[in-house]
Amino acid sequence: MESLGNKLKTAREEKKYSLEQICQETNMAMRYLEALEQENFDVFPGEAYTLGFLKNYSIYLDLDVNELLSLYRALKIQEQQVPMEAILRPPSQVPKILGIIVLILIILGLIVAAVWYFAPQFLMSGPVGYNPSVRSPMEFIMNTNSLERRFYLGDTILVPLGAESYRLQLTALGDTVTLNTDKGQIRLDLSQEVRVDLDNDGFAELRIIVADFARNDSSAGALIRIELESVPWLEPLEISSLEGSNVGSQGNVVIFSSSNPYPFTLQVVFLAYCLFRWEVLFEPSRAGRNEHYYQQFDELSIQAQNGIRIGLSNANAVRLQVIGGGRTVDLDPGGPGEVVVADIRWFRDEANLYRLVFARLE
Numbered sequence: 001m002e003s004l005g006n007k008l009k010t011a012r013e014e015k016k017y018s019l020e021q022i023c024q025e026t027n028m029a030m031r032y033l034e035a036l037e038q039e040n041f042d043v044f045p046g047e048a049y050t051l052g053f054l055k056n057y058s059i060y061l062d063l064d065v066n067e068l069l070s071l072y073r074a075l076k077i078q079e080q081q082v083p084m085e086a087i088l089r090p091p092s093q094v095p096k097i098l099g100i101i102v103l104i105l106i107i108l109g110l111i112v113a114a115v116w117y118f119a120p121q122f123l124m125s126g127p128v129g130y131n132p133s134v135r136s137p138m139e140f141i142m143n144t145n146s147l148e149r150r151f152y153l154g155d156t157i158l159v160p161l162g163a164e165s166y167r168l169q170l171t172a173l174g175d176t177v178t179l180n181t182d183k184g185q186i187r188l189d190l191s192q193e194v195r196v197d198l199d200n201d202g203f204a205e206l207r208i209i210v211a212d213f214a215r216n217d218s219s220a221g222a223l224i225r226i227e228l229e230s231v232p233w234l235e236p237l238e239i240s241s242l243e244g245s246n247v248g249s250q251g252n253v254v255i256f257s258s259s260n261p262y263p264f265t266l267q268v269v270f271l272a273y274c275l276f277r278w279e280v281l282f283e284p285s286r287a288g289r290n291e292h293y294y295q296q297f298d299e300l301s302i303q304a305q306n307g308i309r310i311g312l313s314n315a316n317a318v319r320l321q322v323i324g325g326g327r328t329v330d331l332d333p334g335g336p337g338e339v340v341v342a343d344i345r346w347f348r349d350e351a352n353l354y355r356l357v358f359a360r361l362e
Contacts, residue, residue: 003039003071004036004039004068004071004072004075005036005037005038005039007063007068007071008036008037008057008058008061008063008068009037011061011062011063012037012061015061017061019033019034022057022060025060026056026057026060026191026192027189027192027193027194028053028056028057028191028192028193029193031043032044032053032191033057036053036054036057039075045148045211045225046148046211048211048212048223049191049209049211049225050072051069051072051212052190052191052210052211052212053191054068054069054072055068055069055190055191056189056190056191056192057191135152136154137152137153137154137155137156138152138155138156139155139156139157139158140155140156140157140158141157141158141160142157142158142159142160142226142228143160145227145228146225146226146227146228147225147226148211148223148224148225148226149223149224150212150221150222150223150224151170151221151222151224152170152218152221153170153171153172153173153218153221154169154170154171155169155170156168156169156170157169157226159198159206159226159228161198161199161205164199166181166182166198166199167181167182168180168181168226169181170222170224171185173213173214173216173217173218173220173221173222174215174216175189175215175216176188176189177189177210177213177222177224179208181196181198182198183196183197183198183200186208188208188209188210189210190210190212190213191209191210191211192209192210193207193208193209194207194208195207195208195229196208200260204229205228205229206226206227206228206229207226207227207228207229208224208225208226208227209224209225209227210222210223210224211223211224211225252357252358252359252360253357253358254355254356254357255322255329255331255344255355255356255357255358256322256324256325256327256329256355256356257353257354257355257356258325258353258354258355258356259353259354260354261305261306261346261354261356262324262325263303263304263305263324264303264304264322264323264324264325264344264356265301265302265303265304265322265323265324266278266301266302266304266308266310266320266321266322266323266344267299267300267301267320267321267322267323268299268300268301268302268318268319268320269297269298269299269318269319269321270294270295270296270297270298270299270300270317270318271296271316271317271318271319272296272314272316272317273293273294273295273296273314273317274293274294274312274313274314274317274318275291275292275293275294275312275313276291276292276293276294276300276310276311276312276313276318277289277290277291277310277311277312278290278300278302278308278309278310278311279308279309280302280304280307280308281304281306281307281308281309281343281345282305282306282307283304283305283306304344306345306346307343307344307345307346308343308344308345309341309342309343309344309345309361310333310340310341310342310343310344311339311340311341311342312333312339312340313339314336314337314338314339315333315334315335315336315337315338315339315340316334316335316336316337316338318333320332320333322344322356324356331344331358333358340360341360341361342358342359342360342361343357343358343359343361344356344357344358344359345357345359347359
């Protein structure tokens with residue numbers, strides 16, 4: 001019988017879909033798609049997430065969802081090892097009637113233990129099928145870096161960020177999950193993942209995943225995981241030049257200043273043969289280093305939201321321009337034959353002013 005992972009991978013390859021394409025079209029993270037095809041279920045935060053992503057991936061590939069779920073459950077059963085002593089244990093000599101009594105007592109004990117253990121959790125989050133009509137909407141404060149629970153219509157989450165607090169509210173459970181925020185509505189499907197820029201600083205501080213919900217059934221609520229992302233702005237740098245045109249190459253220099261960061265473009269024109277490396281910073285969907293040997297008169301244009309890291313074998317072999325906010329600034333990266341590694345990225349100072357800085361690295 002074909003394994004779960006091979007079934008997914010074969011179906012994807014037969015349709016000539018790449019993982020990158022599916023990631024973009026479904027908003028499912030690449031690591032989760034790879035984990036399903038490799039049957040590496042430890043990557044997922046919990047089984048509810050595994051089942052949610054598996055359902056969504058199966059639907060996308062036009063596979064039988066129930067068959068894939070059966071294969072998954074069969075795999076989990078196979079992973080449960082039976083102790084050797086249990087296999088070798090001789091038949092019980094206890095009379096049949098006594099065995100039944102013992103079994104009943106064990107079952108009753110398990111029921112009592114389960115009620116004692118799980119009742120507080122059901123009271124807090126509500127089981128599937130919980131009727132929100134007898135429960136008033138609740139407000140939760142996200143006082144840790146992550147929050148995972150089942151939410152119901154009208155529930156709100158307050159997310160403290162710096163001196164401000166931002167509000168999320170679950171307002172609809174239909175074909176998708178709808179959350180209202182201070183910046184507008186967010187709609188998420190099962191296993192979909194979105195990142196949210198709460199304070200409009202150009203960087204998404206919040207990651208939201210829907211692990212489980214029943215379509216068009218608000219009584220079941222939605223299992224949602226919310227995580228705070230780490231913000232990439234570093235500590236203030238020692239700045240050696242003011243912003244403007246023809247920025248010099250000594251030390252760290254300011255290219256632009258703004259109350260909010262914005263996307264920018266690095267334009268590179270090659271004046272001579274040069275090895276040039278670059279990577280976009282703090283954008284997981286575009287992660288990875290690029291490296292190429294360029295000839296005279298070659299040109300390269302790189303767009304970024306937060307920052308770019310560059311490396312060049314001969315600083316005198318390139319002409320650099322940074323374009324953003326309606327302005328263009330020339331950069332002088334260094335002298336003839338000089339090897340340069342530098343970041344062009346936004347930094348936030350103590351006054352919450354953002355500066356796009358050319359920062360040379362050791």
